[in-house]
Amino acid sequence: MKKILGITSIRSDYDLMSSLYRLLADSTDIEFKLLVSGAHLSQIYGNSVDLIKNDGFDILLTIESLIDSDSRQSRLKTASLFLQNAIDTVAFYQPDLILLAGDREDVIMGALIGGFLEIPTLHFYGGDHTQDGHIDNPVRHATSKLVSAHMVSHEEHRQRLIRIGESPDRIFTIGSIALDRFVQHSPISKSELRRTLGIQKGFKEFALLIFHPVTEEQDSCHLIFRNILNTLKRKGIHTFVSTPNTDPGNKKILHELENYHQDPMFFFFKNFDRDTFLSIFKNSRFIIGNSSAGILESASIPIPAINIGLRQTGRKVNKNVIFCDTSENSILFSIEKVTSASFSASLTEMHNIYGNGDSAPKAFNIIKSLDFKRFLYKKEDPLQQSPEIFHGG
Incomplete structure (x- = not known):
């Protein structure tokens, strides 16, 4: 054996x-x-x-x-x-x-x-x-x-x-291989998600934010995270927000997160079970931050992916992915672009270059x-x- x-x-x-x-x-x-x-x-x-x-x-x-x-x-x-x-x-x-x-x-x-x-x-x-x-x-x-x-x-x-x-x-x-379970998964509805998570108000439409620190942005990663949250709030977009990974700089992000912890626009989480997380992902208007999930899995839904800052730059990406800098104005412009009817129309019948x-x-x-x-x-x-x-x- x-x-x-x-x-x-x-x-x-x-x-x-x-x-x-x-x-x-x-x-x-x-x-x-x-x-x-x-x-x-x-x-x-x-x-x-x-x-x-x-x-x-x-x-x-x-x-x-x-x-x-x-x-x-x-x-x-x-x-x-x-x-x-x-x-x-x-x-x-x-x-x-x-x-x-x-x-x-x-x-x-x-x-x-x-x-x-x-x-x-x-x-x-x-x-x-x-x-x-x-x-x-x-x-x-x-x-x-x-x-x-x-x-x-x-x-x-x-x-x-x-x-x-x-x-x-x-x-x-x-x-x-990341796409296998992702493609095969059948998400629960938005209303069922809200009921399961005990969300009483909002989140009829929402985004998913996953942002991790990177070496060259370690000193400013919490400020970038703040810019993302402020812009999402400014646009009135309810968002599920993941805690960062273990890389240096994560403590600054976690501390910044505490300043928004009671904000009804955001739902912060560490780990969901796979069904809940994938259902959030697949029901999101877009994914934003700098996670590889935006590069790999998002195209199989498909939904837009906004990658902010240096992380993931240079990788081969699908046409649903756009890159922007870390300023609020750049983030705002990117959100407005991916939520436009023309951008959504461009993603129909898209094939994920990373597999089926x-x-x-x-x-x-x-x-x-x-x-x-x-x-x-x-x-x-x-x-x-x-x-x-x-x-x-």
Whole structure:
């Protein structure tokens, strides 16, 4: 029986992968377990390990690794705690394959564990690229050089991995697994949402705001967040507002959030169950902030996505996404643009460039059919890559 270990440290990466996790866990010839760490185990960030337990997945180990601080040292310390506490358990369990998703600190630690313990590793969402200066971007690329094989969301991502010296034989283009459950989900109505959440007034129409700090905006992230809230209030748009992720700068945003906590225009939340969150998302007039959900999932509804500031800049996007700067005037102009009849009309029959919601079965079939041990040793010389590959061949 093939043993597969998935690593997850935050609600976002778990949601990206959970549809594949389900296929693996339900397979009779695969033993699938999760190594759970970081924000999943933090009450401040919603204790999302409970969602994993409710989904019925087998947890090999939980690691309380999160250093909840705004300092630049905190993510490095979090990474070191994860590494030291995971090594012996992974070595003892000796999985046949380790699954890694995304670009956070635990992902590159998982790649190092697999490399040094000679366990094949499979990385999802590599080859993507942003121009925001955030450390996650080079972490993603560094992880790609450490892992055994890749499953990417778009042909452009495949080409980028080839450019950094990865062999095409190691790369599988499957689309984004994030879309699988998203596309298949049937949302509850707006009226049912209001009843479930106990909302007595307003929110007959609403937006969704997800905004995270980024390194180059760390000193001003709370001011940007304030500008977004002020503009939404100025336009009279009720909004569901997510708390930020664990990146440095989040405390400033959380403090700013307290100033609006009683404002009836906003409904603040840490974690909803998946059905509630996706129903809010799919019933929203638009999504605003700087979340990857605006880049990936919003086009499958479709609804407009307004990306504010540096985060996500440079990524390949669908035509429903617009970028703006962080001033109230720019945010106001963007809201007025995406809520116009002409913009809405332009999104009809739009196809999401990141897939159709059938990526998890593709990944599952590849995992079932391949022996990833043949990808373990990376002997290729990047100088010997065929030049024509770089032109889409």
